[in-house]
Amino acid sequence: MGFAVEEREHAVVIGAGIAGLTAAAALADVFERVTVLERDALGEAPGFRPGVPQSRHLHSLMGAGQRALDALLPGFTERLYGAGAVPLRTPYDHLWLSPAGWCHRFAPSHTVPSATRELVEYVVRTSVAEIDGVGFRDRTETVGFAGDAERVTGVRVRARDGGQVDEISADLVVNASGRGPGGRGWLRALGLAEPEVERTDSRPGYSSRLYEMPEGFADEWRIISIQPGEGQPLRGGALVPVEGGRWLVSLYGYLDDHPPVDAEGFLEFARSLRHPVLHDVVRDAVPAGPVHGFRHMANERYRYEDLPAWPDGLLLVGDAVCAVNPVYAQGMSMAAMTAVTLRRLLGEGAGCRAMQKEIAAGNERAWQVATGADLAYLADAGDAGSRDAGEYMRRLMELALVDAEVNRTFFDVMMMLAEPDALASPELAARVARGPARPPADPAC
Template identity: 40%
Template sequence: MTAPAVGGHAIVLGASLTGLVMARVMADHVERVTIVERDTLPDRPAWRRGVPQARHTHNLLAAGQRALDELFPGLTGQLRTAGMVPVRMPRDMLLLVAGGWVNRFDGPHVVLTGTRDLLDHHVRSRLREIPNVDWLEATEATGLLAAEDGGVAGVRVRTRTAGGGTEESDLRADLVVDATGRTSQAANWLRALGYDAPEESVVDPRTSYATCVFEPGPDQRRDWKCILIQSTEREPRQGILNPIEGGRWMVSVTGMNGERPPHDHDGFVEFARGLRTPVLYEALRTATPVSPVYGSGRTENRRRHYERLSRWPDRFIVAGDAFGSFNPSYGQGISVAARTAVTVGRAMAAARERNGGRLPAGLAARLRKPIAAEVNAAWALSAAADSGYPWAREGRQPLPDRLAGRYMQRLLRVVTDDQRAASALFDMTHLVAPPTVVFRPGIVAAVLRGPRRTVIDTVTPPADRGLIFEGERS
């Protein structure tokens, strides 16, 4: 991506997708990168405890595909060959939003769907090919090491030993990247160094997931690959069916406002019957569950406003869910992580060019705003949409956030039969256009005019009679 690495050592905390892509970028700019990971990493596609959402549905949006291919050329082609399924949006989907079924049309938006285990395995495999990246497993960071200039000099770590005990040690570094996710302790670490903790913004729809993998029924004839049923304030349940490798379906159902879906197969299918439409339930009636039902409950949108702090320790970067996390319903987290890594890599390359090939002091502080900009692009959809639910708001929301939430709710009614509005929403969803794309004059006029449909039919989805996916094994 850029000139060969210069001197120095970078530590990346966490082998999450964010950690992997940030390590890829750091490898271009420092002599040595060490990934510190609490788990022991599998050498094949397999679940691990440190990725709590790995059991659940994952989508790779257009912007994420582009970013991953920039970081690891040809990666998305490898993922397709390995079994991830391309889904054209909305042509291959039955998509029920708040305002009804979205008409199906040809467009440029393609989602890759598959298991998180497969995605992480291929990214890890590509990263292991880079010679200046080291891996320190069964190890977790417990704090930052302070430098004499007030910056960060490394991390204190605790490593599990073969005998079942632990050993603590100090790892010195010229740059530390926190990619430890939603449970990041960066705010506490900053306090310990004498810095302020960031303000937080939270929009929590109190969403709980249950997910199960199914084998489609042998006689299943369908003109769709994916089903997505979104909730409303009056019907706060969601459901999604995604195709995954091996010709299977990964299905998630969601309860909101404190409701939790059952974790047994019969209860899971019965819960699907209670969605706004019977379409997903009808698909599951002839399907066979081939996995347990897994649950997940921490899904709030949470922004930590590190970019607003007036003081920041040099040589410390926070990225991914540690900086801003989103309701997984919108499938944005992986794409934000990949885009953030590309943005950081470009900024580091530009800084080195201006500084004679070296990384300048103060760079970490300057990276906070471009990282926040990537978070904001996804926040504009996930938090704005979720803020439409009265139970999702903590305290009184700022007026701009309230107005954005109301606008998004009206937009979700208009996109059902307005292709231009739907395309703008998909541009925003896929992070290929800024959030302002849905505020273009023509879209605003359509939102103010309102939907053409006066009656919402949630039973009969729009058909695409030109397509039949029968017994498909992607």
């Protein structure tokens, strides 16, 4: 069942994170009014919100996510650069120690903006706020859906500081409230069956800190990435430039081997990585804030699309339906790409059940990437098929480090601009079988 014209008067979005904001932009093409509800206070400048606890850590906007945001919000990239984002040329600007060794310095194949999550969200929000018909209600807590298991007719809300519960009527409600359990409880209250839940948890953790970039600093690289590998299989870290002349340094570890949140422990963890370059760069840099930790990083998805019945008037997007380990930097791009899909489906007159199924299908690639990587930390040798796949990817990575053409294909997939099967084409498989024609770059680079 699709939406009739008279049913496109008002849409409500729960959550003003990237998933909710991009959904609102998509809905504004179809609905006369769109109201975004947010529990936190929305400030007049970029800043931390309790509802986005992971925002203090490294975030990357993949090429496909950048394209999706530009499609939803024309001029977004220019606005982000105007607000201070730093262009990063992949892989040219990268000092990258992969599990298979150091990457040679190739000509740029992609350029993406680097900024804090707070700045990206702020630019998205201010862009969405300029769309006719879109309004915001912050400090507003959603406490449930109105309607029943056949049709959701709105939401029940109250002011964050308490007070009476009010009902907001809507022709469509989009829940983008994130990982929290609230949305699942609202669905149970409607009488919906419990969905199948999939969870893969390699027990990772982040610690991050901002540093002032030294005055006059210049080097051939802009970003350092030291991944787990031989000699240090559980720990990694990265340094990226962000707005305001700062570096954001994020360290991570798997299987509960988490980086500390005290200053001395943070630097010692950086020293323990496979190469000292990241530690040596920030050792004498001036901190621009405290160390922040984040631990809730499991891959979780709820298979609502497989339930025997789904109410009209309701959609779930973002982490409310599929959350992946943020180490792989897919979340913001997944949200924006989902919104582009939502806009298309609404234009085609699709019903909520069909849209929920397609949203789930669109999350599959990111889910496979994240869980496939995390399972490597959890499993033993596995079956022969898994071992063969792991060996192929190891040899592919070795080739991508030294072959510019293979490197570009690899980053096309990592940037979500190409499907993963591009890495298994017959031509590429033959090149992988032959192996690299030269060794990885010199570790002293």
